[in-house]
Amino acid sequence: MVIEARELTKRYGHRLAVDHLTFNVQPGVVTGFLGPNGSGKSTTMRLLLGLDRADSGSATFDGKPYRSYARPLEEVGALLDAGYVHPTRTGFEHLHALAASNRLPRRRVDEVLALVGLGEVGKKRVGTYSLGMKQRLGIAAAMLGNPRTLLFDEPANGLDPEGVRWIREFLKHLAREGRTVLVSSHQLAEMSQMADSLVVIGQGRLIEQCSVAEFVGRFANAWVRVVSPQMAVLSQLLGARGANLDFENPNTARVTGMSAREVGEIAAANGVVLHQLADTSGSLEEAYLQVTQPTVEYRGRPQ
């Protein structure tokens, strides 16, 4: 199932929350949805699901608007916010009502509770759940209809490290099964381990849509780390061929403008001893900060 947003625009009073946003989400990969706080990610999710009405533009799932699905849980599962539960209902009752609304069998409720590891606490009131348990309940709700498409807004929020790893593997598994998975998260290290593709927005506008590798390659600096006891000789050789060197210490340099392979070949041809030679790619975090810096809405000031 392909999710497609075309020229989506949403205004709240005078504030333009989403501004002519166009992107698509393909099946079979995890697509990360990135953007600073207040950049319009959650609003976009609500617009996709028809919860908020777009002022203009369209959002479709396989070409059809969400509203045209009579029993959408079998097509699209969404976790918008783990807090969207009534505290005095049990987890089971919350899911049971949802299942009933889409004519899904009651046993699916037990199945998804077991799937997310809440089998033991399904009969307890949601008010007694930790944030991590509520996240799992929200994920269970999204999985009720075993849908082909999943939307998750900050699913790792409040989960412990083991839970974070679980959700990462879970989402990758869903994508490998050929499902469409769109997930927003602020945990960039997590995102870089889980997402293959990215949609990056800032101030409601699309900044980039591309693969993670492409994004990092384009916006984060890559360098080569070289350790050599003959650094003085090496730095002259590399410098003469156009590379830039930053020294961490007299024997260690960060080389930019040249691949590790080239550095190695030059060293070998000139009989220079190397103790270490490594390609260091930039991080997603570095690329993300580079790209979103101008669009950050809420910024702390250094004291």
Place this chain on the structure above:
Amino acid sequence: MIGALRAEWIKLRSVRANIILIVIALAIPVVLTFLIAAIAPFGGTTFDREVFGVAIITPAVVAAYLCGVLGVLGIGQEYRHNTIRVTLAAQPNRSVVLAAKTVVYGLFGLAIGVLALSLSFATGAICLAARDISFEVAIEPMIGAVLLCVLLTLFGFGLGAVMRQPAGAIPVFLIWPLIIEGIVGLILQSIDESLVRWLPFRAGQELANFTVAVDTEVFSRVVSGLYFTAWTAAIVALGWWLVERRDA
């Protein structure tokens, strides 16, 4: 639609506040009727029909107002806890959700109305008989009290849909009939006695009227009932319209 009805019924019975309100709504006709029927000094001049009304109809009407509060919660809680977004993501056709809620809360009001009246009838009949006080069973106010319970539940639901937050809608629902109509009624009476017939809750209560004297300043039971039904339909329709077009 059947799925949506089942979902609304599960939601109605799985919230603790609702269960507490249902218990209170059913306790009132027992406790209040018992107190009135066992203690009230019904003198020799009280009509048999009014003994029946005070002891048996009035407590059922009080229960009906609690059903109205439940109606407010039926949709207000969804907005308060943002579960409306979960509900509408599962059923994006909002008319289906609203129709299911209207049917479920209407039937629920009917069931509570019948139960409350049965409880007050049983309690009252036993207590009055034990004191050798005669009373006259009046069918019309009994039917009216049950209908009033249905209408108040739906009125509360409509008001909840319009206002969304129960913290605002519940006080409005209770202050409107108890205080606002009292004050406005006094003002209207000073202008023209018959103007009070246009107060919606005043008209609604006419459904369960059991007095022997006929008040010519208000509409008849049937017309009053239809008039309050029109108000209820209007507030439910306004609520539907707003829920349809607002962001969830």
